[in-house]
Amino acid sequence: xxxxxxxxxxxxxxxxxxxxxxxxxxxxxxxxxxxxxxxxxxxxxxxxxxxxxxxxxxxxxxxxxxxxxxxxxxxxxxxxxxx
Amino acid sequence: xxxxxxxxxxxxxxxxxxxxxxxxxxxxxxxxxxxxxxxxxxxxxxxxxxxxxxxxxxxxxxxxxxxxxxxxxxxxxxxxxxxxxxxxxxxxxxxxxxxxxxxxxxxxxxxxxxxxxxxxxxxxxxxxxxxxxxxxxxxxxxxxxxxxxxxxxxxxxxxxxxxxxxxxxxxxxxxxxxxxxxxxxxxxxxxxxxxxxxxxxxxxxxxxxxxxxxxxxxxxxxxxxxxxxxxxxxxxxxxxxxxxxxxxxxxxxxxxxxxx
Numbered sequence: 001x002x003x004x005x006x007x008x009x010x011x012x013x014x015x016x017x018x019x020x021x022x023x024x025x026x027x028x029x030x031x032x033x034x035x036x037x038x039x040x041x042x043x044x045x046x047x048x049x050x051x052x053x054x055x056x057x058x059x060x061x062x063x064x065x066x067x068x069x070x071x072x073x074x075x076x077x078x079x080x081x082x083x
Numbered sequence: 084x085x086x087x088x089x090x091x092x093x094x095x096x097x098x099x100x101x102x103x104x105x106x107x108x109x110x111x112x113x114x115x116x117x118x119x120x121x122x123x124x125x126x127x128x129x130x131x132x133x134x135x136x137x138x139x140x141x142x143x144x145x146x147x148x149x150x151x152x153x154x155x156x157x158x159x160x161x162x163x164x165x166x167x168x169x170x171x172x173x174x175x176x177x178x179x180x181x182x183x184x185x186x187x188x189x190x191x192x193x194x195x196x197x198x199x200x201x202x203x204x205x206x207x208x209x210x211x212x213x214x215x216x217x218x219x220x221x222x223x224x225x226x227x228x229x230x231x232x233x234x235x236x237x238x239x240x241x242x243x244x245x246x247x248x249x250x251x252x253x254x255x256x257x258x259x260x261x262x263x264x265x266x267x268x269x270x271x272x273x274x275x276x277x278x279x280x281x282x283x284x285x286x287x288x289x290x291x292x293x294x295x296x297x298x299x300x301x302x303x304x305x306x307x308x309x310x311x312x313x314x315x316x317x318x319x320x321x322x323x324x325x326x327x328x329x330x331x332x333x334x335x336x337x338x339x340x341x342x343x
Binding site: 027028031034036037038 | 233
């Protein structure tokens with residue numbers, strides 16, 4: 001992958017220990033190392049207790065066949081039905 | 084562990100050497116911050132620009148904390164920040180002029196920021212109390228600067244930018260290493276007082292972080308320290324930042340708004 005061909009990484013964070021991990025945004029980055037830096041530097045308005053980045057390609061939908069993660073289902077059956 | 088040391092306990096020559104060290108670090112951070120801030124727009128991606136801008140803010144915050152250490156010398160840090168001529172700046176020479184391209188920005192991250200952090204880490208572990216209190220938080224923020232620099236260096240090394248970034252590192256390295264570890268009397272005096280480690284130890288600290296990445300580009304980390312043209316009073320090689328840079332560092336234009 002070239003320097004400028006990025007992948008989308010979703011950013012999750014929790015404010016305090018025990019809080020739910022929340023999706024707070026995303027960054028485009030060529031690799032996980034830069035994704036970590038970009039996430040921290042882009043979403044640093046709060047003093048996060050914990051922040052994580054996940055390649056969007058690793059998020060597999062469970063109950064939907066549409067939306068940003070639909071391409072990652074790889075033909076797996078939808079469970080539970082979508083609202 | 085050795086007893087903490089305050090300015091009052093230092094000899095005159097130790098005080099002079101410590102003041103020089105603080106100014107070298109503060110001025111380099113102030114000017115490196117300006118260089119990073121220039122790349123909020125024009126960086127290779129929006130995220131990269133945001134990161135560069137955030138790093139600029141970090142550097143300026145660190146500079147402010149370092150300048151404020153001069154209060155313990157009975158000096159007004161505001162005057163030091165606002166009133167010095169360019170010839171008095173003690174920054175690493177690599178930030179005297181603006182970075183020409185992104186390869187130079189990356190070289191600035193790994194060489195200048197890396198050398199400065201190696202020096203700061205040793206300073207934080209030494210006996211000067213203000214350094215051991217204030218610098219650890221800076222070092223935490225600098226971990227992201229290191230990751231950013233190394234990640235971009237890897238990217239450029241695997242691209243058409245390999246030659247250019249190697250050239251920039253080769254250009255910045257000698258002056259920066261001589262600035263970081265000059266091996267002169269002032270450095271030896273501070274090392275003897277337990278304020279910083281020896282120049283050789285600082286060099287080894289820098290090498291432990293960047294040696295492998297530079298080796299992959301065919302660049303070795305070696306220095307013979309201060310040359311004949313080294314400015315011992317400032318603790319850097321010859322030259323000075325350009326006038327426009329110093330006007331920005333001092334904030335001349337901002338203050339001009341309030342002059343009647």
